[in-house]
Every structure is written in structure tokens, then in C-alpha cells.
Amino acid sequence: MKVTQHLWFEKDMAAAIRLYVSLIPGSKIVNTTAVEADNPSGPAGSVTITEFTLGDQAYMAIEAGPLDPFNHSFSIMVEVETQAEIDRLWDALSDGGSIEQCGWLRDRWGLCWQIAPLRLRQLLDDPDKAKVKRVTEQMLKMVKLDIAPLEAAAKG
Template structure:
């Protein structure tokens, strides 16, 4: 858990690993010290993590969406978080620890809010064909190219 959290806070501006601790008593999840807790901040969102062994693997029920200002930020986060993990359609990836992330351009939300339903349809169709989002490709779809 600590290695994962240190990577996450190094990638996202305004982030910090606020605290780490182990539970001093036995728990149903394991002996004293085997359950670890952490508090961390990613950007302006605070989280708490619990490491208690392989009881429940990660799935899409808990994932983190990162909204990116530009393609360079998408590319940087995509490369770092997918390293040792796997990628999926629509901007989704699973990092090497199994946590799911969606790396999304801010521009996608703007394009999907367009009042022209044909434009939104073209952007949606382009988005569904992408693995890592490509802002230029989304813009081309919006324009009808």
C-alpha cells in the first residue's frame, strides 16, 4: 500500500501522504500489525486506505477519475499508472496494484455537453473506440472529420 500511495501522490499536484499506521491489536483480518491504515490527499480530495490482505480484490466499484487539462497530462498519468498494470477502453486502466483509474480530458465533458445531439453522438462514438483518450481525435469527431 505504501509504495502505491507514494506513487499516486508523486503524480498528482497538491497531493500528500498524510499518515500511515498499523493496528496494534489482532483483528478478524489478521494479527496485530498486519492491518495498516493510511490517510492521503490526491489533489483536493482526501482518502483513507486500509490494507488487510487479499480479502477483497479491487474492482470498478471503487475507482478514481482524474480529469486532465491537456494531452500531455493524460499521457504522463497514463504512462505512470498503467506501468505494470493493464488498460481498458474509454480511458480506464488498472494499475500494478489493481486499483482502477479513469484518465479523462476536461474537454470531453465540454464536448459531451454540446447542444448539438449529432456532435455529441460523434464524440461518444469516437470515445467508445479509444483506450487512452486522445483530445485531438475527440475534437475531430466533434467537427465531423
């Protein structure tokens, strides 16, 4: 059994996927196919399907005109080890998009992303409830997540 996330783009899918695979190590475009038959989204050749990976996750995307816009019910979470990685991904993905609270952003195509340090998960899994509360309160004040203040909050 194989599970693949599927994304529907109204337009400019190829540019989006090129950006995504350039940002996430171990990613690649596997295959791109133009649908060679008339279909509900348009005439032959107007619909494109691309298979790609982001890290070790399989994705398929279709560019087939308007349908439903991306929303928060689906997001791609990228957990990284360093602040430099957070900054790099944040800057690239938010360019032309919009930033939100708690490490969330929308890229220029409207896809929602969560860019988070791996350390945050460790801090939130700590058995010390007071520590978890301090870290959570600090995170809720942030837009782009910053590891140093989260660590400081954990220490009290």
C-alpha cells in the same frame, strides 16, 4: 460532515500510495498508523492504515491482507487539461497493470482509474446532439483518450 473514500489493499499499499500522491498535484500522505492490537486480519502490527489526499479528495487505505479485489464498481477519475497530462498519468498508472477501453485502466494493484480530458466533458455536454454522437463514437474507438481526434470529431 466529512466524506472519505476508503481503499483496502491486500499488500504493497505504501508503494501504491507513494505513486498516487507523486502523480496528482496537491496530494500528500497525511498519516500512517500500524494497528497495535490483534485483529481479524492478523496479529498486532500486521495491519496498516494510511490517510492521504489526491488533489482535494480525502482517502483512507488499509493494508490488511486479502478481502475483496478492486473492481469497476469503484474507480478514480482524473480529468486533466492537456494530452501531455493524460500521457503522463496513463503511462505511470498502467505500468504493471492493464489498459482498457475509453480511458480506463487498472494499475498494478488492480485499482481502476479513468484518465480523461476535461474537454471531453465539455464536448459531451454540448446541446448539438449530432456533435455529441460523433464525439461519443470517436471516444468508444479509443483506449487511451486522445484530445485531437475528439476535437476533430466534434467539428465533423
